[in-house]
Amino acid sequence: MTTFELFFDLVYVFAFTQVSRLMAETHSAIGILQALIILSLMWWTWVGYSWISNQASADQPFLRTVMTLAMIAVFIAALTIPEAYEDLEGGWNGPIVFATAYAAVRIIHVTLYLVVAREDSGVRRQLLIFLIALIPAVTLIFVGALLGGQAQLWLWLAGMIYDLGATWVGSALGRGWRLPSAEHWAERHGLVVILALGESIVAIGVGVAREPVDPFIMLGAAASVVLSVLLWWSYFARLAAAGEHALTARDEYARARLGADAYSYAHFVIIAGIIVTALGIEDAMKHVGDAEPFGWFGATALGAGIAMFAGGTVVFALLVGVRRPIMRAVEAVVLLAALPVLAVVPPLAALVIAVTLTGAIALTESALHRRAEAMRRS
Incomplete structure (x- = not known):
């Protein structure tokens, strides 16, 4: 590139x-x-x-x-x-x-x-x-x-x-x-995912840019950065390389078709999920020290944004041949189910709950992947 x-x-x-x-x-x-x-x-x-x-x-x-x-x-x-x-x-x-x-x-x-x-x-x-x-x-x-x-x-x-x-x-x-170059295509889309994730990092600062730093802001910032890292891991740990390999293995027409379906279309859902999640993060950070409930707007942006991202990675994974991306589907369902809880707890608690759920699912997926790889080698 x-x-x-x-x-x-x-x-x-x-x-x-x-x-x-x-x-x-x-x-x-x-x-x-x-x-x-x-x-x-x-x-x-x-x-x-x-x-x-x-x-x-x-x-x-x-x-x-x-x-x-x-x-x-x-x-x-x-x-x-x-x-x-x-x-x-x-x-x-x-x-x-x-x-x-x-x-x-x-x-x-x-x-x-x-x-x-x-x-x-x-x-x-x-x-x-x-x-x-x-x-x-x-x-x-x-x-x-x-x-x-x-x-x-x-x-x-x-x-x-x-x-x-x-x-x-x-x-x-x-x-x-x-679509002559599979490597260029995968790299270009990986970069735009990084750029969108950068928006989630910016959202952390936008929410508290004019506020004096206190323990609530520090905890909220830490949770928000961890959430952004988890989204990064969810895309780049397995899916990015799998997408490039799938493109490389296909002939001219099939490569162009996969490039359109898995990248031009499915990646929009991934990017949109990141942007909506960033909105939820920004809304939470604006009120990170409040004891009042987070509310449905911020909770829906945060939870549904992560769910949208996870749903996009499920579609992408299926298109590029990643077998049974079950935990990504579980992530989408769990975050949507958690919306009522995120709405009634304070903003900082909502961030911590979202990070905890996303992190637990990522750890479970990683453990299942290692187990499957060990069984395959044996």
């Missing part, structure tokens, strides 16, 4: 931060849905450029120049995330600016891909099929931005679902995508 790709991905770190900010400011279920729609739109733009950079080196001057233009558009879209649904007073219309920047990112992507694939008829044909998904989806984003209100929410949701679904069907019909 080139340093320019890493630099390109940094604009998405800012986008992740803006999505978390939107969730925190709205502090409602609708706000979380709005933010997840924005996250999915931004994720789909990142996915598009990751396919290009796997097929052609981003160190080429032409690719760097065009991807720089895309970075500018991504950054403008990220800047407008806080007013993507409600235009702030003064300046240009926020939803329209977001829709325009988003459309620019998608148009630049398709144009660049056509240039990169100018000698590959299979990819060019696939890109023409891809336009069937792109044009209606972008149109729905623009119409939603123009109408605003509840119509915007549902039109953007419809645009997102149509884009994902039509792209999946079109990819199965066209069979034209290329």
Whole structure:
């Protein structure tokens, strides 16, 4: 992976931060849905450029120049995330600016891909099929931005679902995508998981940035960091390498199909789970010294975020051939079942309970894995 790709991905770190900010400011279920729609739109733009950079080196001057233009558009879209649904007073219309920047990112992507694939008829044909998904989806984003209100929410949701679904069907019909490097693909997605986990670390500090340090903050920070490390372990201890090996073992079409299903699609659930968990951490740290109940909003963000992450790793594990990821499914069920408890205990206790449950499941999974490996060798 080139340093320019890493630099390109940094604009998405800012986008992740803006999505978390939107969730925190709205502090409602609708706000979380709005933010997840924005996250999915931004994720789909990142996915598009990751396919290009796997097929052609981003160190080429032409690719760097065009991807720089895309970075500018991504950054403008990220800047407008806080007013993507409600235009702030003064300046240009926020939803329209977001829709325009988003459309620019998608148009630049398709144009660049056509240039990169100018000698590959299979990819060019696939890109023409891809336009069937792109044009209606972008149109729905623009119409939603123009109408605003509840119509915007549902039109953007419809645009997102149509884009994902039509792209999946079109990819199965066209069979034209290329994924030359399994190592690059796995490494690139592993890096974006790290970047998202960085948001959970930032959330720890955001929650108490202006508070004097005391024992509650120190305990909450320690628990939050341990939780972030557990999420890191859950992905990188077994799954990251298994994904790369599965990609390497497949032929051209099967590799591209697995790359789309296990990474372009399943990884969105993993990233979304991390971002929602970060929201729960931030909410807990803001009130870490309080004796009052954590409440349903923070508890749901914390517990459901971990459960979403775990569910994403289950899907990823099954797709790449990891046998019986039972403990990941158990983790999702246990954290969801624990939501009523997390809601009625103080925020610090909720953090400790979430860390304890996640850690116990990780230890159990590790022990079962070692036992299975010992039995296999014997």
